[in-house]
Every structure is written in C-alpha cells, then in structure tokens.
Amino acid sequence: MKNSFTHNLPDNKGYFGEYGGSFIPPQLESIMAEISDAYDAIVQEESFLEELNDLYQHYVGRPSPIFHAKNLSAKHGAQIYLKREDLNHTGAHKINHCLGEALLAKKMGKTKLIAETGAGQHGVALATAAALVGMECDIYMGEVDIAKEHPNVVRMHILGAKVVPVTHGLKTLKEAVDAAFEAYLTDPVNQFYAIGSVVGPHPFPKMVRDFQSVVGNEARQQIQTMTGKLPDHLVACVGGGSNAMGLFSAFLDDESVAMHGVEPAGTDIEVTGKHAATISKGTPGVMHGFKSYMLQDEGGEPSAVYSVASGLDYPSVGPQHSYLKDIGRVQYATASDQQAIDAFFELSRTEGLIPAIESSHAVAHATVVAQNNPGSIILVNLSGRGDKDIDFVVDQYGKDYGIG
Structure with a gap:
C-alpha cells in the first residue's frame, strides 16, 4: 500500500x-x-x-490475472490485455x-x-x-x-x-x-x-484509492512479466473513479505510460446533455463534501445525469482525477451508450468474456486507442463482469444483436 x-x-x-x-x-x-x-x-x-x-x-482470489485478448488484439491491430477484476469474489473491483x-x-x-x-x-x-x-x-x-x-x-x-x-x-x-x-x-x-x-x-478519496492500489501494484508486475516491458497505454472507465485510480496509481510516475479515463457520453453529449461526462464537460464545484469537477447548473446545483451504466451516472468525480486532468497526466475521453453496448457484445463474442456495462466503456475506448496506436501494448481494467446486466441488455438491445 x-x-x-x-x-x-x-x-x-x-x-x-x-x-x-x-x-x-x-x-x-x-x-x-x-x-x-x-x-x-x-x-x-x-x-x-x-x-x-x-x-x-484466500477470500477474494487475488492476485487477479491479466489475460491477453488475442482475438480482440488481432481485430484492432494492437496488443490488448485485460486486468481481470471481474474474476474477484462478488464480480468486481x-x-x-x-x-x-x-x-x-x-x-x-x-x-x-x-x-x-x-x-x-x-x-x-x-x-x-x-x-x-x-x-x-x-x-x-x-x-x-x-x-x-x-x-x-x-x-x-x-x-x-x-x-x-x-x-x-x-x-x-x-x-x-x-x-x-x-x-x-x-x-x-x-x-x-x-x-x-x-x-x-x-x-x-485517499483511503479508497489506497485499498484499490492492489490492482495497479499487481498489474505493473504482471504485465512486465508477460511482455518484458511496461504497457504503452492504460484504459479504465470513470464514474467516481475507483477502478481507474486503482490501476493508475502504480504507474503515475512512469512517463512512458499514457493513461486514459473513459467517461459515459450517454445518448447525446452535445445537444440534450443526456450523459455523465463530468471531467469532459464539467466545471469545478462542491458536492457531497468535496471539491472536484462536477456537472452543475448556473446556480451550482448538480445537473441531471444519465448513462446506460448505472455505476457511472454520477455528476461528480474523484478529486484526484480532477487534479490529474489539470496537470495533463491522464487523458479523459468518452464512450457513448451505443459504443459501450457494442463493446459488451464484441468482447463477449470475440473472447468469451461478458463484461459489466461500466467496463464496456473502457473496452470500447481501448479499441479506439488500438486503432490509433497500432502495435502498442494496451492494458484495460476489466473492472467487473456482466452477470448483473444481462437481463437489461437483452431486454433493451437483444434484438439488435440477434437475441429474441
């Protein structure tokens, strides 16, 4: 720690x-x-x-392994690795x-x-x-x-x-x-x-980060054992930001490692504002006892937010993420509902892994990073498994993917 x-x-x-x-x-x-x-x-x-x-x-099953997603890698032109937090007891980080x-x-x-x-x-x-x-x-x-x-x-x-x-x-x-x-x-x-x-x-914010740092500490050693080097890119979804900080924490001083936090763009990030992209679209403010970037109205009240992923629809974000954004250490991007659902099915049908919808946002952006950086090593925090989401996904999106 x-x-x-x-x-x-x-x-x-x-x-x-x-x-x-x-x-x-x-x-x-x-x-x-x-x-x-x-x-x-x-x-x-x-x-x-x-x-x-x-x-x-002995209870959680740590260390969680890293899996080389060879099929997804071949499809998108870079070497994509998954930190398997979905394998933890209870199914997430x-x-x-x-x-x-x-x-x-x-x-x-x-x-x-x-x-x-x-x-x-x-x-x-x-x-x-x-x-x-x-x-x-x-x-x-x-x-x-x-x-x-x-x-x-x-x-x-x-x-x-x-x-x-x-x-x-x-x-x-x-x-x-x-x-x-x-x-x-x-x-x-x-x-x-x-x-x-x-x-x-x-x-x-400090305490939860420290407990989650086990993710990054394991991953840093594991990826070097598997590849002989540090990854070129880290990718993790960001709502409040615990899984991302857990992964990022062990690599913050490694300037060669680019970091990407992926926020939910919802259904419409530009016009109607149906999203929860706090860092991408927010401004500094105070909510729930801390100062950070937040989505807020002209009076400083939290804005209504939305994401297909229930774990990401929060109008603020961890304060360390706001700091890392301002100093340029982490790049914050977005993935839409549709991109996340596409990634949900792509990972399921390419690698046999059903991810949580939250984690699917990270998988979606990782494929973009792969296409923009061919041959690079990309480590994605697969922060949770999709058991909790399958009924909702099939009900809302199943017909689009040949189910029902």
Whole structure:
C-alpha cells in the first residue's frame, strides 16, 4: 500500500491541488478526523495488513490475472490485455476497498455499515464484507437502478443487507448518495459510511484509492512479466473513479505510460446533455463534501445525469482525477451508450468474456486507442463482469444483436 501517488498527495487536509478537502457539517468534523486518524494508524499495523492480504488471497482470489485478448488484439491491430477484476469474489473491483473499510469500521467499534450503490456491485461487495465481519448493513439504491440491476438486489438480500429504495429525483446514484449521507448524519457515532468510490470528504478519496492500489501494484508486475516491458497505454472507465485510480496509481510516475479515463457520453453529449461526462464537460464545484469537477447548473446545483451504466451516472468525480486532468497526466475521453453496448457484445463474442456495462466503456475506448496506436501494448481494467446486466441488455438491445 506504499506508493508515491505523485508528489505524496493528498496533503494533510485532503487536497489534490485545489480539489478534495472536507466540506461537511460541523457535527461530522470530529467524526471524520477520527476516521482519518484511525485509518492512518491502522495501515501501519502489520496485523491489519496481514489480515487484509490474507482475505485478498484466500477470500477474494487475488492476485487477479491479466489475460491477453488475442482475438480482440488481432481485430484492432494492437496488443490488448485485460486486468481481470471481474474474476474477484462478488464480480468486481469493489470488494477490494469494501473489505478494507469493513475491517476499519469493525476495529473502530462501529456497529453498522451503510452505503450507496448504483450498479449494485458496491452494495453486494459491502453486504459481503458486512456478513464476513458480523455487522449490520444498509444499502441505499435508486428505484431505477433497483429495476435495472435486479440480480444484485437479490444478492444483497441473500447476504443479509437491507436495501433501502430511494424514490426522489432521478432515483439513481446521485440520489442514493444523498439518502445514504442523510442516514449517516442520524448516527455517525455507531454507523460507518463506507463510500463506494474515490469521492466524498477526506479521508475517503485517499483511503479508497489506497485499498484499490492492489490492482495497479499487481498489474505493473504482471504485465512486465508477460511482455518484458511496461504497457504503452492504460484504459479504465470513470464514474467516481475507483477502478481507474486503482490501476493508475502504480504507474503515475512512469512517463512512458499514457493513461486514459473513459467517461459515459450517454445518448447525446452535445445537444440534450443526456450523459455523465463530468471531467469532459464539467466545471469545478462542491458536492457531497468535496471539491472536484462536477456537472452543475448556473446556480451550482448538480445537473441531471444519465448513462446506460448505472455505476457511472454520477455528476461528480474523484478529486484526484480532477487534479490529474489539470496537470495533463491522464487523458479523459468518452464512450457513448451505443459504443459501450457494442463493446459488451464484441468482447463477449470475440473472447468469451461478458463484461459489466461500466467496463464496456473502457473496452470500447481501448479499441479506439488500438486503432490509433497500432502495435502498442494496451492494458484495460476489466473492472467487473456482466452477470448483473444481462437481463437489461437483452431486454433493451437483444434484438439488435440477434437475441429474441
């Protein structure tokens, strides 16, 4: 868990350049300070790191392998490799930080974990971790996403979590965060809000990034063993940005490695604004306790956002991503709903791997990078598998691809 993370950011107030910080009600200031101090102390404890690494190996199934997608590579003219986070227990990268947050909460004497979820992967992962450590768990989820991601809702119930439907606004991820934060305010002493990405007030962007850094640390060693060199390009989808920061973190100081974060362009990024391309189209603002790029109206209120991927439709983004965008270290691109669905089927039918729709955005852009950089080595974070999405995809798009 030791990395330079580019100039040892964040600073002691949680800032990555001008982004991050902690914009919270006064009653939470001492609670967040307690979490920050507890985290900084616990990651120095050998027993904690040994317990977490043991769970990564024997419970999650780490290290996750890298797979050379030879068929996709031949089709697009570059060597495309996939970091197989879809093979983790619970089906995505989310388990990496959920285990860390659950262990921290348990050691702090908290009795309940609460969280938001969009695609349901964070909810399933946290419900799994809560069952493992013996804690109560409430998951807030928008009604729209409950309908779209029904298999994950069932999994959360089976694992013993309470799924709380969110019925206001657009009934998706942003509203789920609002509801979870409101619930957390009712009892921050006994509850632990296990934020699901590299967002929120300090120390969460740092903490989630650090737990997810296992992805990049593994990948850096694995890709060099497989190819004899570092990759030319890294590609990962970005909503809040945890899977991307997990991969990018180990390569930030390698100037030869280009990095690409892929945001959802939705159905119409230019005219109607039905998208969630926060960095590409947003401006700096404050939401959910931190400063970052966000999609906002003239009054500074969060704009309505949309993506076919429930895990990406969030109107802000992790503050470290905003910093990396400003200094030019990461290039942020977009993929539309249709491009993501095309990539979903292309990877399924070319390599026999059904990706999450979120991850499909990264796969879509990786093929663009391949075509523009023939012969290069491209490492894609396949952050989740598509089990949760198949009913929705077949219902909405199946006929276009010969199903039904």
